[in-house]
Amino acid sequence: MASPVGIFAEELVDVIQYYLGWLLTIFKDVLDLILESVGGILTFPDPVPFIFALILISLLITKRLVLSLLIGAAFYIIEWMGYWDSAMVTLSMVLVATLVAVLIAVPLGIRASSGEKANPVIKALMDFMQTMPAFVYLIPAVIFFGLGAVPGVIATVIFAMPPVVRLTNLGIRQVPPEMNEVADAFGSTGWQKLTKVQLPIALPSIMAGVNQCIMLSLSMVVIAAMIGGGGLGGDIVNALSTIDVAVGFEAGLAVVLIAMTLDRLTQSFRENGA
Amino acid sequence: MSSGIMKRRPLKAADDKVHDFLTTGIGRVKALIRGSVKGFAKEHRPRSKNGRTAKAIFAEAQSPTDEDGNEIMIQVKKLSKIYGRRPEEALALLREGKDKGEVQSMTSNNVGLYDVSFDIRKGEMFVLMGLSGSGKSTLERCMNRLIEPTSGQVFIDGLDFTSLNDEDLRIARREKMSMVFQNFGLLPHRNVKDNVAYGLEIQGIPESERLERAVASIELVGLAGYGDRMPSDLSGGMKQRVGLARALATDPDILFMDEAFSALDPLIRGDMQDELIRIQSELGKTVIFVTHDLDEALKLGDRIALMKDGRIVQIGTAEEILQNPADEYVDRFVKEVDRSKILTANLFMRKPKNILYETQGPRTALRMMDNCDRDDMLVIDGEKRLIGMARSDGILRAMNAGDRDISGIVSDVPSVRPDTPMSEVVQIMVTTDFPIPVADDDGILLGMISPSAAAETLRNGGGE
Ligand SMILES: Nc1ncnc2c1ncn2[C@@H]1O[C@H](COP(=O)(O)OP(=O)(O)OP(=O)(O)O)[C@@H](O)[C@H]1O
Ligand SMILES: [Mg+2]
Numbered sequence: 081m082a083s084p085v086g087i088f089a090e091e092l093v094d095v096i097q098y099y100l101g102w103l104l105t106i107f108k109d110v111l112d113l114i115l116e117s118v119g120g121i122l123t124f125p126d127p128v129p130f131i132f133a134l135i136l137i138s139l140l141i142t143k144r145l146v147l148s149l150l151i152g153a154a155f156y157i158i159e160w161m162g163y164w165d166s167a168m169v170t171l172s173m174v175l176v177a178t179l180v181a182v183l184i185a186v187p188l189g190i191r192a193s194s195g196e197k198a199n200p201v202i203k204a205l206m207d208f209m210q211t212m213p214a215f216v217y218l219i220p221a222v223i224f225f226g227l228g229a230v231p232g233v234i235a236t237v238i239f240a241m242p243p244v245v246r247l248t249n250l251g252i253r254q255v256p257p258e259m260n261e262v263a264d265a266f267g268s269t270g271w272q273k274l275t276k277v278q279l280p281i282a283l284p285s286i287m288a289g290v291n292q293c294i295m296l297s298l299s300m301v302v303i304a305a306m307i308g309g310g311g312l313g314g315d316i317v318n319a320l321s322t323i324d325v326a327v328g329f330e331a332g333l334a335v336v337l338i339a340m341t342l343d344r345l346t347q348s349f350r351e352n353g354a
Numbered sequence: 355m356s357s358g359i360m361k362r363r364p365l366k367a368a369d370d371k372v373h374d375f376l377t378t379g380i381g382r383v384k385a386l387i388r389g390s391v392k393g394f395a396k397e398h399r400p401r402s403k404n405g406r407t408a409k410a411i412f413a414e415a416q417s418p419t420d421e422d423g424n425e426i427m428i429q430v431k432k433l434s435k436i437y438g439r440r441p442e443e444a445l446a447l448l449r450e451g452k453d454k455g456e457v458q459s460m461t462s463n464n465v466g467l468y469d470v471s472f473d474i475r476k477g478e479m480f481v482l483m484g485l486s487g488s489g490k491s492t493l494e495r496c497m498n499r500l501i502e503p504t505s506g507q508v509f510i511d512g513l514d515f516t517s518l519n520d521e522d523l524r525i526a527r528r529e530k531m532s533m534v535f536q537n538f539g540l541l542p543h544r545n546v547k548d549n550v551a552y553g554l555e556i557q558g559i560p561e562s563e564r565l566e567r568a569v570a571s572i573e574l575v576g577l578a579g580y581g582d583r584m585p586s587d588l589s590g591g592m593k594q595r596v597g598l599a600r601a602l603a604t605d606p607d608i609l610f611m612d613e614a615f616s617a618l619d620p621l622i623r624g625d626m627q628d629e630l631i632r633i634q635s636e637l638g639k640t641v642i643f644v645t646h647d648l649d650e651a652l653k654l655g656d657r658i659a660l661m662k663d664g665r666i667v668q669i670g671t672a673e674e675i676l677q678n679p680a681d682e683y684v685d686r687f688v689k690e691v692d693r694s695k696i697l698t699a700n701l702f703m704r705k706p707k708n709i710l711y712e713t714q715g716p717r718t719a720l721r722m723m724d725n726c727d728r729d730d731m732l733v734i735d736g737e738k739r740l741i742g743m744a745r746s747d748g749i750l751r752a753m754n755a756g757d758r759d760i761s762g763i764v765s766d767v768p769s770v771r772p773d774t775p776m777s778e779v780v781q782i783m784v785t786t787d788f789p790i791p792v793a794d795d796d797g798i799l800l801g802m803i804s805p806s807a808a809a810e811t812l813r814n815g816g817g818e
Binding site: 146264265 | 372527536542553604
């Protein structure tokens with residue numbers, strides 16, 4: 081059977097569940113609430129008003145008319161193919177996962193950038209998180225949180241977080257030394273230096289990380305459907321079990337359209353700066 | 355194919371137009387919202403408690419005076435800075451009389467500064483000068499503790515600056531001193547006004563007041579009206595004016611400037627030097643100016659400290675240093691400048707215009723000579739190396755002999771180097787009636803000097 085390494089991992093999961101079960105429950109409830117409210121907001125308007133709102137938001141962010149109309153068209157195609165509800169579930173999972181990942185990853189990245197050298201612990205952890213096959217996260221996620229969207233989101237957060245940590249760290253390290261001298265020479269506190277000098281200069285790099293994080297979340301959301309995450313991933317998993325090419329392709333196309341939309345939006349956010 | 359391009363262009367153009375329109379429009383709306391939100395916040399924010407000020411920190415100290423009764427702003431006492439892991443070891447070796455190079459090879463520690471002491475008077479423009487690596491930046495940064503000295507002390511206004519705790523150090527840096535950087539150090543995400551206001555923002559001064567003071571400071575450096583530009587829209591000279599405005603905005607007593615004008619081209623640099631002199635005479639700041647350029651030092655410095663290998667070799671006014679160099683090093687430094695001031699050939703040469711290639715045939719050559727109404731021309735080879743000179747009579751000879759090219763009739767010609775002093779050029783010139791070619795060490799023709807240029811030199815008395 082399993083070697084001591086596997087047995088250790090198993091014991092660890094048991095211990096966590098036994099002693100921290102209550103914490104996990106709270107965690108799950110909170111995430112559930114967030115997921116539900118985001119999903120509720122997304123499905124509250126009918127598709128057509130939603131699409132108009134999306135075009136407007138896209139105009140505000142990208143300031144490109146043609147691109148915004150194309151984004152509207154992409155979402156109209158999703159609705160026309162009949163995947164609107166699934167798409168909204170997937171979208172809310174991606175948004176929540178990205179939000180949680182960024183909230184954890186940016187402070188971690190800042191922390192990692194503060195030492196002389198790259199923080200070896202954080203670096204190893206990131207390597208581990210990113211290269212461990214994504215399926216593996218599903219196992220403890222299911223044990224801790226049962227089936228459904230929440231364990232899917234948690235597995236997604238773990239899988240999609242590393243690029244944000246890396247690129248935040250890198251972005252801050254690449255701030256020209258003269259800029260740090262400027263902050264110090266004018267008597268900035270550490271916090272002022274971080275928020276007024278380092279983070280704004282590192283912002284393009286951080287946004288590149290967020291962009292990657294969103295893309296990874298989308299790819300993970302499909303995998304998470306295997307534990308009942310639902311959404312477009314659920315449609316794809318069903319199509320696989322019934323060998324339904326048509327549904328598989330349509331749902332896959334919907335994922336691609338969402339991915340391209342989110343990519344263009346975050347990318348132009350990065351180009352236009354804050 | 356072409357119709358496709360034709361069709362796409364108007365679409366792209368229209369899209370760009372919409373983009374520009376939206377960018378400005380949304381920018382305006384954002385500014386409006388930000389303005390009203392800030393206005394609301396300002397009214398409803400509790401007044402921040404007034405913390406410790408630089409005045410309080412420096413209150414106890416008594417600023418000393420020198421023997422002539424001048425107030426002293428900064429005293430540097432036995433300051434040393436060793437870069438590396440075992441500074442004590444390096445200091446011990448230095449005390450034994452070893453020099454920077456020896457210490458470096460024996461301990462792998464790098465000596466930045468060793469045992470430097472001097473005073474800077476209030477309102478003085480004090481220049482630190484020396485070759486690259488002599489420790490100028492290290493010394494300047496030890497004075498505001500961007501670099502922590504290994505040993506020794508710095509007194510500012512009579513207060514031991516080196517012993518201040520972090521909090522007091524920050525306050526002193528905010529209110530007492532500021533810095534101008536070689537590469538300007540402007541924050542790329544802020545416009546000119548907000549860059550200049552940075553120091554005031556750090557002090558916690560409310561937005562309306564700090565923008566007011568920023569605008570005043572921007573006007574002081576002659577950039578009125580540029581407040582809303584981004585740094586990337588400005589030329590180098592303007593950027594450094596912004597850097598100067600930012601440093602002046604907090605109304606500090608001391609201004610540190612590290613090679614502040616070195617990245618600018620010579621003309622702008624001269625302007626900035628004049629500007630600094632004007633501002634300093636108006637405001638009476640104490641300025642510590644680092645440069646490796648003696649001309650700049652002589653122009654700006656009330657006093658100049660010459661540095662070498664982490665030590666100061668001489669301190670004095672420009673006159674004192676020029677007339678009475680303290681040692682051979684200073685002497686060489688000063689001579690270096692004198693030599694560069696001598697007029698050299700490269701200053702007077704013109705681009706070589708009418709030249710022949712040695713592979714050209716005699717008929718072509720003769721025609722070119724006719725065209726520019728000359729009867730002698732310089733000849734070069736395919737790699738632009740100077741071969742010599744061809745005369746029309748020689749070319750005629752070659753033509754009659756049926757030569758394929760003119761390489762047979764090229765005669766030698768005296769040439770000079772770009773750094774040859776004009777005095778020598780003139781001596782050669784009187785022996786020929788021909789423009790003197792200027793060639794580099796590889797023989798490549800760079801230009802030529804005509805007799806009229808030489809005459810100019812003689813008239814101005816530069817050729818002696
Ligand atoms: N961070 C550092 N670590 C190690 N050695 C350093 C460091 N900074 C400077 N030094 C060394 O200290 C000496 C003085 O350097 P410093 O930068 O003060 O010279 P400088 O006179 O300002 O030269 P430059 O004209 O090139 O700016 C040099 O030998 C340099 O190599
Ligand atoms: Mg320097």
